Amino acid sequence: MARTAEDIHEKYPLDGKALRLAADGTPSMIGLECGDCGTKAFPPVPVCPDCMSENILEFNLSDKGSLYTWSVVHVAPSGWKVPYISGYVDLPDGVRVFAHIVGTEPEQLEMDMDVELTTAVIGHNNDGPVETYAFKPVLG
Numbered sequence: 174m175a176r177t178a179e180d181i182h183e184k185y186p187l188d189g190k191a192l193r194l195a196a197d198g199t200p201s202m203i204g205l206e207c208g209d210c211g212t213k214a215f216p217p218v219p220v221c222p223d224c225m226s227e228n229i230l231e232f233n234l235s236d237k238g239s240l241y242t243w244s245v246v247h248v249a250p251s252g253w254k255v256p257y258i259s260g261y262v263d264l265p266d267g268v269r270v271f272a273h274i275v276g277t278e279p280e281q282l283e284m285d286m287d288v289e290l291t292t293a294v295i296g297h298n299n300d301g302p303v304e305t306y307a308f309k310p311v312l313g
């Protein structure tokens with residue numbers, strides 16, 4: 174049986190409406206496309222952020238993108254691992270996603286470098302590990 178984002182949500186405080194996991198655990202982010210104006214965005218919300226339409230369609234966003242920019246964060250809420258890297262990733266779908274950048278050191282990052290979707294434990298809270306979507310550099 175495929176793990177779903179709802180399954181993760183039971184174990185971790187991950188928004189179950191933004192991420193889907195395939196049977197092998199491969200994540201995909203769920204985007205929204207407005208059926209009226211064509212705006213695409215992430216995460217999906219019930220109302221178009223551009224025209225306020227409720228005619229919203231969900232689709233799987235690309236799992237690869239390019240790193241637009243990033244920052245190293247040294248101060249975070251209690252339980253979060255620091256330092257961590259947060260950044261904006263541009264997806265070919267036309268959506269810019271704010272996410273943790275993992276599996277690398279800040280010195281290795283370059284603007285527009287190829288990154289791909291993954292999941293990562295970014296900290297812990299009273300319920301256990303906090304897992305969320307993240308991006309990592311494409312190697313090779």
Ligand SMILES: [Zn+2]
Pocket residue numbers: 207208209210211212221222223224225226
């Ligand atoms: Zn719209």
